[in-house]
Amino acid sequence: MLRVFICGGSGYTGSELLRILALHDEIEIVGVTSEKSAGLSVSELFPAFFIYRELKFENLQIEKIKDRADVYFLALPHGKSQQVAAELIQAGKRVIDLSADFRIKDSQIYTLWYKTEHAFPHLLKEAVYGLPEIYREKIKNARLIANPGCYPTSVILPLYPFLKKGLIEGDTIVVDSKSGTSGAGRKAEVSLSYCEVNEDFRAYNVAKHRHTPEIEQELSYASERNIIIDFTTHLLPLNRGILSTIYGKLNKNITTKEALEILEEAYHSEPFVKIMPEGQVPAIKYVRGTNYCYIGATVNQRTGRIILISAIDNLVKGASGQAVQNMNIMFGIEETKALKNLALSP
Amino acid sequence: MLRVFICGGSGYTGSELLRILALHDEIEIVGVTSEKSAGLSVSELFPAFFIYRELKFENLQIEKIKDRADVYFLALPHGKSQQVAAELIQAGKRVIDLSADFRIKDSQIYTLWYKTEHAFPHLLKEAVYGLPEIYREKIKNARLIANPGCYPTSVILPLYPFLKKGLIEGDTIVVDSKSGTSGAGRKAEVSLSYCEVNEDFRAYNVAKHRHTPEIEQELSYASERNIIIDFTTHLLPLNRGILSTIYGKLNKNITTKEALEILEEAYHSEPFVKIMPEGQVPAIKYVRGTNYCYIGATVNQRTGRIILISAIDNLVKGASGQAVQNMNIMFGIEETKALKNLALSP
Amino acid sequence: MLRVFICGGSGYTGSELLRILALHDEIEIVGVTSEKSAGLSVSELFPAFFIYRELKFENLQIEKIKDRADVYFLALPHGKSQQVAAELIQAGKRVIDLSADFRIKDSQIYTLWYKTEHAFPHLLKEAVYGLPEIYREKIKNARLIANPGCYPTSVILPLYPFLKKGLIEGDTIVVDSKSGTSGAGRKAEVSLSYCEVNEDFRAYNVAKHRHTPEIEQELSYASERNIIIDFTTHLLPLNRGILSTIYGKLNKNITTKEALEILEEAYHSEPFVKIMPEGQVPAIKYVRGTNYCYIGATVNQRTGRIILISAIDNLVKGASGQAVQNMNIMFGIEETKALKNLALSP
Amino acid sequence: MLRVFICGGSGYTGSELLRILALHDEIEIVGVTSEKSAGLSVSELFPAFFIYRELKFENLQIEKIKDRADVYFLALPHGKSQQVAAELIQAGKRVIDLSADFRIKDSQIYTLWYKTEHAFPHLLKEAVYGLPEIYREKIKNARLIANPGCYPTSVILPLYPFLKKGLIEGDTIVVDSKSGTSGAGRKAEVSLSYCEVNEDFRAYNVAKHRHTPEIEQELSYASERNIIIDFTTHLLPLNRGILSTIYGKLNKNITTKEALEILEEAYHSEPFVKIMPEGQVPAIKYVRGTNYCYIGATVNQRTGRIILISAIDNLVKGASGQAVQNMNIMFGIEETKALKNLALSP
Known part of the structure; x- marks a missing residue:
C-alpha cells in the first residue's frame, strides 16, 4: 500500500482528495493536516465522510510528518506550499503541490503576477507541470509536481x-x-x-x-x-x-x-x-x-x-482528480484508478 | 414628507427597507446607519441601489440622530435594539423594531429563550405586536412596534x-x-x-x-x-x-x-x-x-x-414590508403604499 | 459475470442504474430498452455516459429479451411493470421492479390509491418488499422484488x-x-x-x-x-x-x-x-x-x-442504488459492491 | 387612460408585461390572448397575479380585438407576429412587437437567418428599432416598433x-x-x-x-x-x-x-x-x-x-420593460413610468 499524506485537508481540494481516495484500493491515507480543525476527526468536520472516523486533523509540522508517507499532497493556500514542498523534497519525499507555487517556470513572471519573490527558484525549474496529456513521461519520475490550475x-x-x-x-x-x-x-x-x-x-x-x-x-x-x-x-x-x-x-x-x-x-x-x-x-x-x-x-x-x-x-480534473492521476502515474499504478466514475447526472 | 431613519441599513432587512421605500412617494429617508460600512454611500455598498448616491452610512449615535426623523426603523441584530428603542421613545419618537427584542410580552419567557434579562420590561408591555391583521387599531397609535418574526x-x-x-x-x-x-x-x-x-x-x-x-x-x-x-x-x-x-x-x-x-x-x-x-x-x-x-x-x-x-x-411580509405596512398605518398613509407590486415571476 | 438487463433506461432511475453499474465489476449490461430512444446508443442520449457507445436502446419485446439475462431491472412508468414482470417471472427470470406495481400487498388498497385493478394479485403476494434492512433474508431467494419508493x-x-x-x-x-x-x-x-x-x-x-x-x-x-x-x-x-x-x-x-x-x-x-x-x-x-x-x-x-x-x-437509496443493493443480495455478491462511494460534496 | 392590448399573454414576455403594467397608473389592460389558455382568467393561470381575476385569456382574432385598444403588444412566437402586426397597422393601430419579425431591415438577411421569406417587407422598412437610447426620436411617432432582442x-x-x-x-x-x-x-x-x-x-x-x-x-x-x-x-x-x-x-x-x-x-x-x-x-x-x-x-x-x-x-430591459419604455415614449407618458423599481436583491 502506498502511504499518502494530505497537507491541508479542510478546504475543497483537500476534502476532494479524501473523497476520491476513499475508493482507491492501493493507497492508505496516513495523515491529514488542518490548522483550523486540528484535533477534530475528518468525519466530525465532514459528516459525509463517515469512513474517516479515526483520521484526525493535525497541525502541519514537517518534523512530525516527514517520515510517515511516500507521497505528500499539498492542498495549501497559494504561497504556503513553497517551504513545505522544499522540506519534504529535502527529506527525500515526492510531492504533488495543488497550489500555484511551482507552476510558473520564470521566477520574474511569478513575481510580476504573484507580487512576491519565489523562495525556491531552483525548485521552480525542477517541478514538472502535472498535465499528463503533455508531460506524462516527465511526471513518472518527478519528485515535485506542480499540479495545474x-x-x-x-x-x-x-x-x-x-x-x-x-x-x-x-x-x-x-x-x-x-x-x-x-x-x-x-x-x-x-x-x-x-x-x-x-x-x-x-x-x-x-x-x-x-x-x-x-x-x-x-x-x-x-x-x-x-x-x-x-x-x-x-x-x-x-x-x-x-x-x-x-x-x-x-x-x-x-x-x-x-x-x-x-x-x-x-x-x-x-x-x-x-x-x-x-x-x-x-x-x-x-x-x-x-x-x-x-x-x-x-x-x-x-x-x-x-x-x-x-x-x-x-475540483477533479481541475485539481484533486488530476493530482491523483499524477500520483498513479508517478507510482506505476493504473492511471485511471479511483477516477473511473461517470458524472453524477442529474 | 414623513422623515424616515433606518438604524442598521447594511443587512438584508435594512437593505430591503431601502429597496421598498425607494418607491414610496410620501416619505424621505434622512439617514441610515451601519457600523461596518460607515462612511460609504449606500450605492457604493449596494451598486444596485444607485439612487442612494448621496446617502452615506453613519455610525449609530443617538444624540446625532434623534432629532432628524419622525419614525425610526431598527434593523439591528437581536439584543441591540433595546437600548436604542428606549432612548428614541424617550426622545418622543416613534419606533418600528424589526428585531425580536420587544415581541415577547412575558419577560421571564423572554429570558428563558433568549438567555438574557430584558433591560426594559415596561417597554415590552407597551410595545404593540405589529401584525396588522390582528392589531391594526393598536398599531395606529403605537409608539413602539415589535415587528413580527x-x-x-x-x-x-x-x-x-x-x-x-x-x-x-x-x-x-x-x-x-x-x-x-x-x-x-x-x-x-x-x-x-x-x-x-x-x-x-x-x-x-x-x-x-x-x-x-x-x-x-x-x-x-x-x-x-x-x-x-x-x-x-x-x-x-x-x-x-x-x-x-x-x-x-x-x-x-x-x-x-x-x-x-x-x-x-x-x-x-x-x-x-x-x-x-x-x-x-x-x-x-x-x-x-x-x-x-x-x-x-x-x-x-x-x-x-x-x-x-x-x-x-x-424579507417583505416577514420583515421589512410588514414594517412599512405598519408605518403606513401609524402615519395615516394608504396602507398598501409602496407595497402593491406583484411577485417577480419567474 | 452476472448478465443484467434494464427495461426503461432513458428515465432518471434507469440512467442512474447505468451510472451505478458502470463501476460494478461482477456484472455485464446486456441490454437496455427505451421506446422513445430506441435505435440511439446510450452515449448518444447521455453524452456523460460515453462508455456505453456500443449499447443501443431497443424496444421492449419480451420475446426478444427474455433469454438474454439473469436479472431484469424494470425502471418503467407505474402501471407498466405488471405485465412485463409477470412474463419474465413466467420465463424463470428474477426481476427487480422499481415501480410501485408490486409494493402494496392488499390489492384492494392498491386499487383505492392507484384507481385501477391489479392484474396479477398472486404476484403482489409473492413479491418481496426490497428494503434490505427489514427483509434481507427474504430478498436472498426472491424471484420478484418490489423496490421501495x-x-x-x-x-x-x-x-x-x-x-x-x-x-x-x-x-x-x-x-x-x-x-x-x-x-x-x-x-x-x-x-x-x-x-x-x-x-x-x-x-x-x-x-x-x-x-x-x-x-x-x-x-x-x-x-x-x-x-x-x-x-x-x-x-x-x-x-x-x-x-x-x-x-x-x-x-x-x-x-x-x-x-x-x-x-x-x-x-x-x-x-x-x-x-x-x-x-x-x-x-x-x-x-x-x-x-x-x-x-x-x-x-x-x-x-x-x-x-x-x-x-x-x-435516486440511489430511494431507487436505483437500493435496487443494486437488492441485486447484490439476491446473487450472493458483496452487498456494498458499486455502492461504496462517498457523497459528492460540495 | 391608454387602452392596452396584449397578444400572447401566457409566455414569459407576456406575463412580464402583465407584471410591469400592474403598477402603471396611466393605462388599462383591455384584453389579453392565449391560444392554450383561452377561457381561463389570468389569475387562474398565474396565481401570483391575483389582481387579474376578471381578465380572461381569449383567442387571437383580429376582428374581435382591433377596435378595443390604442396600443397592441405582440408577445407572440417569432414568425407569428407579421400577419397580426400588418392587420393592426392596417386598422390604424400602433403596435409594439416583441418578436424578431421586424428587427432586420434587409429582407434577404432576414431570410438567410430565419429560413423563410418575410411576408411584409414594406413594414420591415417602416418598423422602428425600439432601442430608445439610439432611436428615441423615431420611436415617438412610430406606428410599428420592433422591440430589440x-x-x-x-x-x-x-x-x-x-x-x-x-x-x-x-x-x-x-x-x-x-x-x-x-x-x-x-x-x-x-x-x-x-x-x-x-x-x-x-x-x-x-x-x-x-x-x-x-x-x-x-x-x-x-x-x-x-x-x-x-x-x-x-x-x-x-x-x-x-x-x-x-x-x-x-x-x-x-x-x-x-x-x-x-x-x-x-x-x-x-x-x-x-x-x-x-x-x-x-x-x-x-x-x-x-x-x-x-x-x-x-x-x-x-x-x-x-x-x-x-x-x-x-425579460425587462431585454423585452417587456423596454417595450413599456417604448410605449411611454410613443404616447408622451413619463418615460420611466412603472419602471422605477430597484433590483430585487438578494
Missing part, C-alpha cells in the same frame, strides 16, 4: 494541438471562462454567501487573473513563440465545473470536421479527454464529479475564427 | 382564525417551516456559503428555535389558553421565502371547503392575505418580492387533521 | 425501530417530506421547467400522495396494528435528495440519547444506515450520489414528541 | 459609442453572452427541465444564433461599415438576466478611464443606463427585475483590447 487545464487542453501545429494566430486568442463557486475555496466571505452568488453572475479579476501567465507559458511552449491572451473569468451559480469558451483566428482555412480530427488525433488514446461529435457542445453536467475533460470545436466560416469549448470539474 | 407571521396568520374559534386541539399542533437563506442574514460564515447551501437541505435549531415562544404567545391569546407547539425550521436553497406546513387535529368534523370559508371570512378585507381555492396550494413563487401571504387549507378526512400551508417572502 | 424508504427506516417497540402512539404520526426534483422523473412539463422550480418551493398531492399506503403498510406490520399517517410532500429546488421530518407522540418518557441508542441498536451493523450524534442533523449533502440513509432524532420534552429526520438520495 | 440590447448599448467613434477594429469583435433560462421561453421541454439546467452550464447555437444579424446591423449602422462578429450564447442556471462579455481590439491607445468617459458621455442623461466606476463590474443581481443596463469597461494594455461587460434583465 483549474482554468489552465480547461484552456491548455483544447488549444494545445492547434498551437502545436501553428494553426491559430498567436495574438488573437480570447479566453472567456466560467467557474463554479467551489473554485473560490471554502471560505467565510459575504461575497461568497449563498444569497449573493445565487441568481447572480459576474466577471471577476478582469484582465488580471493569476492563471493568465500559467496559460500563456504552456501555450508559448506549444507554439514556440510568445503568446499573450485575453482571459476573463466569471463566477457561475453552481458548485462544480468550469466551462471555457475560447476564440482564435485561424491562419488556414479548415473545416469544423478537420478541427475535430486534429483534437481526436491528439487525444484519442487519452483516458480522460473526450471530443464531442460535430454540432454538439460540452456541458458541465457531463463532467460533474469526474476527471474527464470534454472538448468541442466549431469553425465559424464567416469570421475565420475557431471556437473551442471545454468542460471540466474544477 | 418571519416564521411567526407565516404561522400565526393561517392558524389564528381556527384557534379563535376553538376548532383545533391545542396540544396537537405541529409546524414544519422552511425558509430561504436570506433569513439567516447577510453574514460571512462557511455554513452559509454558496457551495454549502446549494443542493443541500437540512433542519436547524430543532425543538429550540427562538420564534417558538412568539408563535405560542399569539396562538395562546387567540385561543385563550396555553398553546405549546412543535416547531421545526429548515434551510431552503433559495434566496427568499418561507413556506410553513402546519398540522393540527380538528375537534369538529369540517370539510376543506368549510375550512377555506373560515379563512376567507377572517381575511377577505385584508389587502395582503390571499386564500387559495380548494385543491390549490400556496407557493413561494407567488409571493417573492411582495408583501402578500398566501394561505391554503386541506382537511384530511382519514386522519381528522387540518393541513394549513402558508407562503410569504421572509 | 423513495419517500417510504426515508420514512420507514427511522420510524421502524420505534414502532417495533411500540414507543410511538400510532395515530399521532405526521410526516413532512421534501424531495429534489429528479423525483418527478425526466419529463417535458412546464411545471417542472427550470424557471418554475428554481427559487420556488411548494407542497403537492396534499393528503393524497400514493406513497401513503406503502408507508402505512410497513409501519402497520412493524407495530402490529393499523397505522394511519398524515404525509405531505414538497418539491425542493435541487436535483437529488429527500429529507423527511417525522413527528410522533411518545407514549413513554425517553431522552434524545435513548432514542439514538434505539436507532443505533437497530442499525449498527447496517452498511448503509448512519445515525447522527446527539445535537446533529442529517443533511441532503451528506448523501448526494450515495446509497446511505442518515438519521437523526430529537425528543422535545416540552411536547412529548420525537422528531426524526432522515436524508437519502432519492 | 435581449442579447442585442446587452451588446449594442456598450459597443455603440465606441463604434460610432471608430475606436474598435471592426473585424476583431468577439461577444460571449450568457443568459438566464427564462430567455428560452415558457416551454415543456426535457432540455429546459429543472434537473437538466440546474448545476449545468453550456453554450448553444454556436456560430449560428439568430440575434447575430440584428447585432451586426446596428453595429454596422453605428460604424458606417460592415461589421461581422463572433457571437456565442450560453445558458445560465438562473431565471433572469444576461451578462455579455465583449472583446474588441482598440485602434487607438486609450485608458480604462477614458473608455468609461466615453460611455458616460454617451449615456449620462439616459435613465436606464448605468456606467460602473473603474475597477468594478456589472452583475446580474444589480438589474434583476429592473429595466436598467449596467455597463463596465476595462482596457487590457497587454493585449490592446477593450473588454466591455453589460448586464440586463432579459
Whole structure:
C-alpha cells in the first residue's frame, strides 16, 4: 500500500482528495493536516465522510510528518506550499503541490503576477507541470509536481494541438471562462454567501487573473513563440465545473470536421479527454464529479475564427482528480484508478 | 414628507427597507446607519441601489440622530435594539423594531429563550405586536412596534382564525417551516456559503428555535389558553421565502371547503392575505418580492387533521414590508403604499 | 459475470442504474430498452455516459429479451411493470421492479390509491418488499422484488425501530417530506421547467400522495396494528435528495440519547444506515450520489414528541442504488459492491 | 387612460408585461390572448397575479380585438407576429412587437437567418428599432416598433459609442453572452427541465444564433461599415438576466478611464443606463427585475483590447420593460413610468 499524506485537508481540494481516495484500493491515507480543525476527526468536520472516523486533523509540522508517507499532497493556500514542498523534497519525499507555487517556470513572471519573490527558484525549474496529456513521461519520475490550475487545464487542453501545429494566430486568442463557486475555496466571505452568488453572475479579476501567465507559458511552449491572451473569468451559480469558451483566428482555412480530427488525433488514446461529435457542445453536467475533460470545436466560416469549448470539474480534473492521476502515474499504478466514475447526472 | 431613519441599513432587512421605500412617494429617508460600512454611500455598498448616491452610512449615535426623523426603523441584530428603542421613545419618537427584542410580552419567557434579562420590561408591555391583521387599531397609535418574526407571521396568520374559534386541539399542533437563506442574514460564515447551501437541505435549531415562544404567545391569546407547539425550521436553497406546513387535529368534523370559508371570512378585507381555492396550494413563487401571504387549507378526512400551508417572502411580509405596512398605518398613509407590486415571476 | 438487463433506461432511475453499474465489476449490461430512444446508443442520449457507445436502446419485446439475462431491472412508468414482470417471472427470470406495481400487498388498497385493478394479485403476494434492512433474508431467494419508493424508504427506516417497540402512539404520526426534483422523473412539463422550480418551493398531492399506503403498510406490520399517517410532500429546488421530518407522540418518557441508542441498536451493523450524534442533523449533502440513509432524532420534552429526520438520495437509496443493493443480495455478491462511494460534496 | 392590448399573454414576455403594467397608473389592460389558455382568467393561470381575476385569456382574432385598444403588444412566437402586426397597422393601430419579425431591415438577411421569406417587407422598412437610447426620436411617432432582442440590447448599448467613434477594429469583435433560462421561453421541454439546467452550464447555437444579424446591423449602422462578429450564447442556471462579455481590439491607445468617459458621455442623461466606476463590474443581481443596463469597461494594455461587460434583465430591459419604455415614449407618458423599481436583491 502506498502511504499518502494530505497537507491541508479542510478546504475543497483537500476534502476532494479524501473523497476520491476513499475508493482507491492501493493507497492508505496516513495523515491529514488542518490548522483550523486540528484535533477534530475528518468525519466530525465532514459528516459525509463517515469512513474517516479515526483520521484526525493535525497541525502541519514537517518534523512530525516527514517520515510517515511516500507521497505528500499539498492542498495549501497559494504561497504556503513553497517551504513545505522544499522540506519534504529535502527529506527525500515526492510531492504533488495543488497550489500555484511551482507552476510558473520564470521566477520574474511569478513575481510580476504573484507580487512576491519565489523562495525556491531552483525548485521552480525542477517541478514538472502535472498535465499528463503533455508531460506524462516527465511526471513518472518527478519528485515535485506542480499540479495545474483549474482554468489552465480547461484552456491548455483544447488549444494545445492547434498551437502545436501553428494553426491559430498567436495574438488573437480570447479566453472567456466560467467557474463554479467551489473554485473560490471554502471560505467565510459575504461575497461568497449563498444569497449573493445565487441568481447572480459576474466577471471577476478582469484582465488580471493569476492563471493568465500559467496559460500563456504552456501555450508559448506549444507554439514556440510568445503568446499573450485575453482571459476573463466569471463566477457561475453552481458548485462544480468550469466551462471555457475560447476564440482564435485561424491562419488556414479548415473545416469544423478537420478541427475535430486534429483534437481526436491528439487525444484519442487519452483516458480522460473526450471530443464531442460535430454540432454538439460540452456541458458541465457531463463532467460533474469526474476527471474527464470534454472538448468541442466549431469553425465559424464567416469570421475565420475557431471556437473551442471545454468542460471540466474544477475540483477533479481541475485539481484533486488530476493530482491523483499524477500520483498513479508517478507510482506505476493504473492511471485511471479511483477516477473511473461517470458524472453524477442529474 | 414623513422623515424616515433606518438604524442598521447594511443587512438584508435594512437593505430591503431601502429597496421598498425607494418607491414610496410620501416619505424621505434622512439617514441610515451601519457600523461596518460607515462612511460609504449606500450605492457604493449596494451598486444596485444607485439612487442612494448621496446617502452615506453613519455610525449609530443617538444624540446625532434623534432629532432628524419622525419614525425610526431598527434593523439591528437581536439584543441591540433595546437600548436604542428606549432612548428614541424617550426622545418622543416613534419606533418600528424589526428585531425580536420587544415581541415577547412575558419577560421571564423572554429570558428563558433568549438567555438574557430584558433591560426594559415596561417597554415590552407597551410595545404593540405589529401584525396588522390582528392589531391594526393598536398599531395606529403605537409608539413602539415589535415587528413580527418571519416564521411567526407565516404561522400565526393561517392558524389564528381556527384557534379563535376553538376548532383545533391545542396540544396537537405541529409546524414544519422552511425558509430561504436570506433569513439567516447577510453574514460571512462557511455554513452559509454558496457551495454549502446549494443542493443541500437540512433542519436547524430543532425543538429550540427562538420564534417558538412568539408563535405560542399569539396562538395562546387567540385561543385563550396555553398553546405549546412543535416547531421545526429548515434551510431552503433559495434566496427568499418561507413556506410553513402546519398540522393540527380538528375537534369538529369540517370539510376543506368549510375550512377555506373560515379563512376567507377572517381575511377577505385584508389587502395582503390571499386564500387559495380548494385543491390549490400556496407557493413561494407567488409571493417573492411582495408583501402578500398566501394561505391554503386541506382537511384530511382519514386522519381528522387540518393541513394549513402558508407562503410569504421572509424579507417583505416577514420583515421589512410588514414594517412599512405598519408605518403606513401609524402615519395615516394608504396602507398598501409602496407595497402593491406583484411577485417577480419567474 | 452476472448478465443484467434494464427495461426503461432513458428515465432518471434507469440512467442512474447505468451510472451505478458502470463501476460494478461482477456484472455485464446486456441490454437496455427505451421506446422513445430506441435505435440511439446510450452515449448518444447521455453524452456523460460515453462508455456505453456500443449499447443501443431497443424496444421492449419480451420475446426478444427474455433469454438474454439473469436479472431484469424494470425502471418503467407505474402501471407498466405488471405485465412485463409477470412474463419474465413466467420465463424463470428474477426481476427487480422499481415501480410501485408490486409494493402494496392488499390489492384492494392498491386499487383505492392507484384507481385501477391489479392484474396479477398472486404476484403482489409473492413479491418481496426490497428494503434490505427489514427483509434481507427474504430478498436472498426472491424471484420478484418490489423496490421501495423513495419517500417510504426515508420514512420507514427511522420510524421502524420505534414502532417495533411500540414507543410511538400510532395515530399521532405526521410526516413532512421534501424531495429534489429528479423525483418527478425526466419529463417535458412546464411545471417542472427550470424557471418554475428554481427559487420556488411548494407542497403537492396534499393528503393524497400514493406513497401513503406503502408507508402505512410497513409501519402497520412493524407495530402490529393499523397505522394511519398524515404525509405531505414538497418539491425542493435541487436535483437529488429527500429529507423527511417525522413527528410522533411518545407514549413513554425517553431522552434524545435513548432514542439514538434505539436507532443505533437497530442499525449498527447496517452498511448503509448512519445515525447522527446527539445535537446533529442529517443533511441532503451528506448523501448526494450515495446509497446511505442518515438519521437523526430529537425528543422535545416540552411536547412529548420525537422528531426524526432522515436524508437519502432519492435516486440511489430511494431507487436505483437500493435496487443494486437488492441485486447484490439476491446473487450472493458483496452487498456494498458499486455502492461504496462517498457523497459528492460540495 | 391608454387602452392596452396584449397578444400572447401566457409566455414569459407576456406575463412580464402583465407584471410591469400592474403598477402603471396611466393605462388599462383591455384584453389579453392565449391560444392554450383561452377561457381561463389570468389569475387562474398565474396565481401570483391575483389582481387579474376578471381578465380572461381569449383567442387571437383580429376582428374581435382591433377596435378595443390604442396600443397592441405582440408577445407572440417569432414568425407569428407579421400577419397580426400588418392587420393592426392596417386598422390604424400602433403596435409594439416583441418578436424578431421586424428587427432586420434587409429582407434577404432576414431570410438567410430565419429560413423563410418575410411576408411584409414594406413594414420591415417602416418598423422602428425600439432601442430608445439610439432611436428615441423615431420611436415617438412610430406606428410599428420592433422591440430589440435581449442579447442585442446587452451588446449594442456598450459597443455603440465606441463604434460610432471608430475606436474598435471592426473585424476583431468577439461577444460571449450568457443568459438566464427564462430567455428560452415558457416551454415543456426535457432540455429546459429543472434537473437538466440546474448545476449545468453550456453554450448553444454556436456560430449560428439568430440575434447575430440584428447585432451586426446596428453595429454596422453605428460604424458606417460592415461589421461581422463572433457571437456565442450560453445558458445560465438562473431565471433572469444576461451578462455579455465583449472583446474588441482598440485602434487607438486609450485608458480604462477614458473608455468609461466615453460611455458616460454617451449615456449620462439616459435613465436606464448605468456606467460602473473603474475597477468594478456589472452583475446580474444589480438589474434583476429592473429595466436598467449596467455597463463596465476595462482596457487590457497587454493585449490592446477593450473588454466591455453589460448586464440586463432579459425579460425587462431585454423585452417587456423596454417595450413599456417604448410605449411611454410613443404616447408622451413619463418615460420611466412603472419602471422605477430597484433590483430585487438578494
